Each structure stands twice: as C-alpha cells, then as structure tokens.
Amino acid sequence: MEGNMSLSLKVWRQSNKETAGGFENYKLDSVSPDMSFLEMFDVLNEQLIEEGKEPVAFDHDCREGICGSCSMYINGRPHGPLRGVTVCQLHMRSFNDGDTIVVEPWRAQAFPVIKDLVVDRDAFDRVVSAGGFISVNTGNAQDANSLPIPKEAADDAFSAAACIGCGACVAACKNASAMLFVSAKISQLALLPQGQAERSIRAEKMVAQMDAEGFGACTNTGACSAECPKEISMENIARMNREYIGAKFSSSAV
Amino acid sequence: MSWFSQTLTSSIGKKLLMALTGLFLISFLVIHATINAMIFYNDGGETFTHWGHFMGTNPIIRTLEIVLVAGFLIHIADGLILWKNNREARPIGYAVNNRSANSTWYSRSMGLLGTLLLIFLVIHTAHFWIPNRSNQFATGEELNLYQMMLDIFQNIWVVLIYVGGCISLFWHLLHGFKSAFQSLGWNHVKYNGIISFVGTAFSIVIPLLFALMPISMYLGWVK
Numbered sequence: 001m002e003g004n005m006s007l008s009l010k011v012w013r014q015s016n017k018e019t020a021g022g023f024e025n026y027k028l029d030s031v032s033p034d035m036s037f038l039e040m041f042d043v044l045n046e047q048l049i050e051e052g053k054e055p056v057a058f059d060h061d062c063r064e065g066i067c068g069s070c071s072m073y074i075n076g077r078p079h080g081p082l083r084g085v086t087v088c089q090l091h092m093r094s095f096n097d098g099d100t101i102v103v104e105p106w107r108a109q110a111f112p113v114i115k116d117l118v119v120d121r122d123a124f125d126r127v128v129s130a131g132g133f134i135s136v137n138t139g140n141a142q143d144a145n146s147l148p149i150p151k152e153a154a155d156d157a158f159s160a161a162a163c164i165g166c167g168a169c170v171a172a173c174k175n176a177s178a179m180l181f182v183s184a185k186i187s188q189l190a191l192l193p194q195g196q197a198e199r200s201i202r203a204e205k206m207v208a209q210m211d212a213e214g215f216g217a218c219t220n221t222g223a224c225s226a227e228c229p230k231e232i233s234m235e236n237i238a239r240m241n242r243e244y245i246g247a248k249f250s251s252s253a254v
Numbered sequence: 255m256s257w258f259s260q261t262l263t264s265s266i267g268k269k270l271l272m273a274l275t276g277l278f279l280i281s282f283l284v285i286h287a288t289i290n291a292m293i294f295y296n297d298g299g300e301t302f303t304h305w306g307h308f309m310g311t312n313p314i315i316r317t318l319e320i321v322l323v324a325g326f327l328i329h330i331a332d333g334l335i336l337w338k339n340n341r342e343a344r345p346i347g348y349a350v351n352n353r354s355a356n357s358t359w360y361s362r363s364m365g366l367l368g369t370l371l372l373i374f375l376v377i378h379t380a381h382f383w384i385p386n387r388s389n390q391f392a393t394g395e396e397l398n399l400y401q402m403m404l405d406i407f408q409n410i411w412v413v414l415i416y417v418g419g420c421i422s423l424f425w426h427l428l429h430g431f432k433s434a435f436q437s438l439g440w441n442h443v444k445y446n447g448i449i450s451f452v453g454t455a456f457s458i459v460i461p462l463l464f465a466l467m468p469i470s471m472y473l474g475w476v477k
Contacts, residue, residue: 012349023349076352102350109343174353174362175340177265207266216343217265217336219364220433226356238441241266245439248261 004030005097009044011056012104014113017120021113023102033093037080038063038070040092057116063088065229068164071171072117073104078168078227086166086229106167108176109214123213124165124181130209131202132185134194153191160187162230169224169232175216180224182210183240184232190243200247207244266437268336273437275329276430280456282322285309287463293476294466299400310386310396330372337365360425361433367426374419381406407471420465427457 007028014021028047031040038060045055061069070087074080080090095101103117111119161184169180186203189195195202218237225234261267289309292302309315353362360367386397406412431453435441440449470476 073348076348076350077355081355104348104350107344107346107348109345172356174344174357176343177340179265207264208260211265214343215265216340217269218437219340219361220429220436221357221361223353223356223362234436235441238436238439241269241437242439244264244266245261245270248257248267254257 004032005092005095005099007031007040007092007095007098008100010100010102011044011117013056013116014105016115017112021116031092033091035092036063036088037072037074037090037092038088057114057118059118060088065089066164068166071106071119071121071166071168073106073171075102078106078171079166079229083226084229084231086164089229106171108167108170110176110178111167111170119167121165121167123215124167124178126213127178127182127206127209128185131198131205132189133198134189135197136194147193149192156235157188157191160184160191160232160236163188163228163232164230166229168227168229170215172223172227173216173218174221174223175219177218177224178210178213178215179218179237179240180228180232180234182206183236186240186243187236190239199243200251201253203240203243203247204251204253207240265339268332268339269437271328271332272336273434275325275332276434278322278325279329280427280431280434282325283460287460290467291463293400293403294470296476298477299398302400303398306399307396310390326375330368333365333368358429361429364426364429364433367422370422371419371426374415374422377415378419381412403467404471404477407468410472413468413472416468417465420461423464424457424461427460428454431456 009026009028010023011026012021013024026044026048028040028044031043035043038058041056041058048055059069059071061067065086065088068086070079072079072087074087074090079085079087081094082090105111105113105117106119106121108119110123111121114120163181163184165181167178167181170176170178173180186206189202190199220234220237222234225232255263262271289305290302292305293299295301353359382399382402385402386399389395389397407416432449435445435449467476
C-alpha cells in the first residue's frame with residue numbers, strides 16, 4: 001500500500017536465562033504507519049512462523065497502555081521515542097521509511113531475561129508484597145464521607161497510583177534503580193488515611209526488599225520520570241526518602 | 255545489624271550520607287573561597303595572611319578541620335561504594351542507549367567528576383595544606399602561604415590544572431547542590447525555585463572565584 005514503510009529491525013534474541021543472547025537482523029516491508037509497535041512485531045512473528053523460524057517472545061497484554069506488560073528498549077529508550085506512552089501506544093508513524101530500529105530487553109541485575117525481550121519482573125512483586133498493602137478488617141465498607149481526604153492529597157495519591165509497574169524507570173536509570181516505582185507504591189498509601197496504620201513499617205520493609213533485589217541507588221538524574229509512561233513525578237522519590245529516613249529514626253522497630 | 259547501621263548502609267541511607275557530607279563540603283567551600291578572596295585586596299597578602307593565620311591556629315577551627323577531613327573521606331568512600339553497587343545493578347549494558355534524551359550528561363557523570371576533583375584535591379593539598387601543616391607540626395611555624403601561591407601559580411601548567419579543577423567543580427556542584435536536597439527529601443513547591451536558583455548561582459560563583467585566583471597571580475593582576 002502507498003505510504004507503507006520498509007524497516008530493518010535489530011532484535012535481541014536469547015533462548016533462556018542461562019544462555020548468552022545476541023542480535024538478529026530482520027527486514028520488514030509494507031509496515032503500515034498506523035500499526036502499533038507491537039502490531040509490527042505481530043507481523044514480524046507471522047513472517048518468522050511462515051519461514052519456519054522461532055517467533056520473537058515479547059510481553060504484552062492489554063495493548064491500551066494500562067497493564068504495564070510491554071517492555072522494550074527501543075533505539076536506546078524504554079518504550080521508544082515518545083514521552084508518556086507504553087510500547088503498545090507507540091505507532092509506526094513515529095518512525096521513517098528505511099529506519100533501522102534496535103530493540104533490546106530491560107537490562108538490570110534484578111530483571112533477568114527469561115526469553116528474547118521478556119524479562120522476569122517478579123522483583124517488583126516481592127517489593128510490593130513486603131509492605132505495599134493496607135490491612136482492612138472484614139465487614140461493610142464505611143461511608144466514604146467518614147474519612148475526610150484533602151483534594152490535593154487524593155490527587156497526589158492518584159498520580160502515584162497511576163504507576164503500572166512496567167519497569168521503564170529501572171530500564172532508563174543508569175543505576176538500574178527502582179526508586180521511582182517503589183516511591184510511587186509507598187506514596188499512594190502514605191498520602192491517604194487508610195495507609196497510616198502501616199506507614200512506617202511499610203517504608204522500612206519495601207526499601208529493604210528493594211535493596212535485597214539488587215536494584216541500584218538514586219543519582220537524581222531524572223531519567224526515570226522522563227521515560228515513565230505514566231509520568232510519575234520525582235517528588236515521590238523525595239517523599240520516599242522522607243518516609244524511610246523518618247521511619248528509621250522514629251519507629252519502634254529496632 | 256543495628257537499625258542505625260542498617261539505615262546508613264541502605265541505598266537511601268548511602269544517599270543521605272552523600273547529601274549531608276556534600277552540603278557540609280559546600281559550606282566549607284564558602285569559607286575557603288571567602289578567605290582566599292582576601293588576595294584580591296592586592297595588599298601584598300596582608301589581609302589574606304591575617305585570616306590564614308586565624309584559620310591555621312584557632313583551636314575551634316583546627317578541631318573542625320578533623321571533621322572536614324572526615325567529611326571528605328566519607329563523601330569519597332561512600333561515593334565509591336555507591337558507584338560499585340550501581341554498576342553491579344546492571345551487569346549487561348545496552349547496545350544502543352540514548353541517554354541524552356532523558357537526562358543531563360553531568361548528572362550521570364558525578365562519579366567521573368568526583369574522581370577528577372579527587373585528583374585535583376591530591377595535587378592541591380600537596381601544594382599548600384600538607385607542607386604547611388607538616389611544617390607546623392615540625393617547627394610550630396606557619397609557612398608564608400601567600401608567597402607560595404605567588405610562586406606556584408607562575409607555572410602555566412599548574413594554573414591550567416587549577417582551572418580544570420574549577421570546571422569539574424562547577425559541573426559537580428551544578429547537579430550535586432540540587433541533588434542533595436532531593437536526597438534529603440526536600441522537594442517542595444515552595445522551596446524548589448530557590449534551591450534551583452541558589453544551586454546554579456553557587457555553582458557558577460564559587461568555581462569562578464577560585465579559578466580567578468591562579469589566573470590573577472599568573473597574569474600579575476595580584477602581586
């Protein structure tokens with residue numbers, strides 16, 4: 001069709017955690033500029049299957065930017081060249097006919113490659129399990145108006161809760177630090193009355209788990225926030241630092 | 255591990271130490287630059303030597319000097335530990351990485367800039383602080399630091415190394431000043447503007463003032 005593009009792809013292929021991987025080159029003709037980046041990969045995989053080759057493994061689920069599954073490092077940036085979008089929301093019109101596109105998995109000690117572009121992000125789940133929850137007794141939900149919450153606090157908590165846990169922050173950070181993710185998960189609860197009961201133990205345990213997983217520390221470069229598809233603010237990292245240091249110096253947990 | 259050492263060895267604790275020692279070293283820079291700027295009175299070093307003598311002999315200042323050395327050592331050691339930890343967090347790097355799209359080069363190069371500053375610090379203390387203090391311990395007499403400056407800064411290579419040190423300091427401070435407040439959790443809509451403004455102004459004024467000292471002496475503006 002007219003207006004369709006020809007692309008060269010350089011994609012990271014790796015059979016499993018144990019084996020070493022490498023780049024494979026692929027050619028795609030007639031890529032519609034209206035395809036999403038993942039649809040372009042679907043086309044590539046169909047082509048590979050027809051050729052009797054192993055398709056490229058990549059994570060995807062909702063394809064509408066809310067699940068946090070997709071995780072591709074495209075031309076040196078997580079989720080590709082656009083700001084505030086996931087790979088599934090990136091369309092081929094953001095590229096030009098004849099481009100070579102390099103696609104790599106997230107790179108971090110804590111995110112080992114499972115296969116090709118799929119990485120194991122269980123480390124995030126373990127950080128959340130360590131304290132990213134509230135205890136709610138059973139029974140009927142109480143009237144919403146019985147808990148006064150300032151509009152600003154609700155807005156900030158909501159902005160933090162927009163984090164989809166995709167791991168782009170870790171991928172973008174020069175230290176593979178998970179601080180933007182962990183700070184968002186700490187903030188969304190610390191800002192609300194429901195989160196107060198476990199507030200200090202939450203900060204202590206989640207940060208301890210984050211460190212145990214082997215993520216790096218924060219250099220405040222701001223790369224995480226700039227690449228975050230949900231544009232989570234660096235204010236959350238400052239809040240986490242306050243929560244953690246405050247908890248460490250004042251909680252009764254020795 | 256006690257809660258205290260647990261805190262200081264955590265990723266956030268290490269950054270807390272970097273921020274606190276960094277701000278302490280920034281406060282030292284204010285004093286150092288102010289007293290050294292006395293050479294610009296151009297009075298043959300009279301005012302400079304007066305204050306240099308106070309700093310070199312006052313018992314409170316001499317005690318704080320031990321804290322200052324500790325501050326430098328903690329900042330350097332903690333920085334090296336963080337650098338090692340952060341490298342280990344990504345054993346396999348990216349083949350293609352477009353970092354300039356999301357962050358400034360100097361914010362990503364604090365370790366490199368810090369290493370350049372450490373090399374400069376060794377050269378600088380070997381020029382002035384170490385010989386002066388050694389002499390004080392040996393004979394109880396202070397050296398004529400003003401005359402030493404005039405002599406040392408006649409060498410163009412030394413002047414260039416000092417200017418290079420000041421340029422490294424500028425970039426290190428430009429990120430470090432603001433970064434310290436973020437690490438301390440001081441990110442607030444009421445204060446972000448002033449922190450950013452003071453941080454940038456400080457990063458320009460202090461290194462510029464320092465750089466002017468060897469330059470002025472080399473060019474004979476200060477005699």
